[in-house]
Amino acid sequence: MTGTAPGTALADRDPAPAVPPPGPAQDGSRTRPRMPPMAAYVLRRVASSVLIVFGVTLVTFLLSSVVPADPATANLGQRALDDPEIVARYHAEQGLDQPLPMRYLTYLGHMVTGDLGTSQQTQRPVLDDLADKLPATVELVIMATLLALVFGVLLGVLSARRRGGRLDRTARTLSLTGVSLPIFWIGMVAAVVFVKNLGILPGSGRLAPALDPPAQITGFYTVDALLDGDLDAFASATAHLVLPASVLALSVVGMVLRFTRGAVLESLSSDFVKAAHAKGLRERGVLWGYAVRSSSGHLITATTLSFGLLLASTVYIEQQFSWNGIGQYAFRSSTNLDLPAVMGVSLLIALVFVVVNLIADLLYAAFDPRIRLS
Structure with missing residues (x-):
């Protein structure tokens, strides 16, 4: 048998197909870029x-x-029945x-062009009415959401840290009570206690009757009063905002508390928190820097749900506290x-x-x- 020189078998093989360079394909078609x-x-x-x-x-x-x-x-009215x-x-x-x-x-054709019709009670375009009343409701809901997040997150973290303790039991009881009570009943009790009996908070409206509303810039009385340099209007607007915003916040703070408590408890039992404890990090740093930070997804859920629930609850609160916003406008329109x-x-x-x-x-x-x- 005749020996074969090294490399002869490889040389006799067909050369490997060349890899086409990136760019347009051979047939002229282009590869569609993938969306990020x-x-x-x-x-x-x-x-x-x-x-x-x-x-x-x-x-x-x-x-x-x-x-x-x-x-x-x-x-x-009666004219419709007679004629x-x-x-x-x-x-x-x-x-x-x-x-x-x-x-x-x-209706869809008008809606796409921004025409929502004319209100039969105000004889104005509905879009103008909504633009006038939306800032009042948004100001109220934002303040209530901030209050609910501050107290709900704080109590939820402390409750998770002292699981099974007196603070945990008290916080869970209060959260269940706040979720169970009807919001209009909470509003009535708060008005009787803080307005009628104690007299420390105003009962209705967005501003004291003796004061003129600040120049409308954002539609938020508190912000516009500061921008206008009117401290009296700012103090009055803040005082009128405290009670309805607190009542709204009380209705959802229990939900935020339970979301936060469950998320922090789950994080505290995770491996990366145990590793942080093993490294000798301080308890407070591990709690807020690791456990609470890793619960950000649950906090986003709590914030979203809170904002939606508070927006729906403004119908009761605005009617009860004479808050001239979307909720009161919706109540009058439906009736x-x-x-x-x-x-x-x-x-x-x-x-x-x-x-x-x-x-x-x-x-x-x-x-x-x-x-x-x-």
């Missing part, structure tokens, strides 16, 4: 949020259309004589069967909920990259 995971995640969330808003408009429109009472009777022609004219002016699908499509205003309030609340949840989703993705890749 975070951008794809944001796009999916925005698309789902738009669908949710349109779904809310459809449900609200259908519910307002099947109300047994006639809006003409609610807005025209059918007036009722027919009212239906024609409001588009109530059109088929239901046509009315919904007309008067002001359908354009009811639809406008429903759309606004849906948008707020969607935006808040979208922000929460983005924060989740920022804290945990696994979410944006799912």
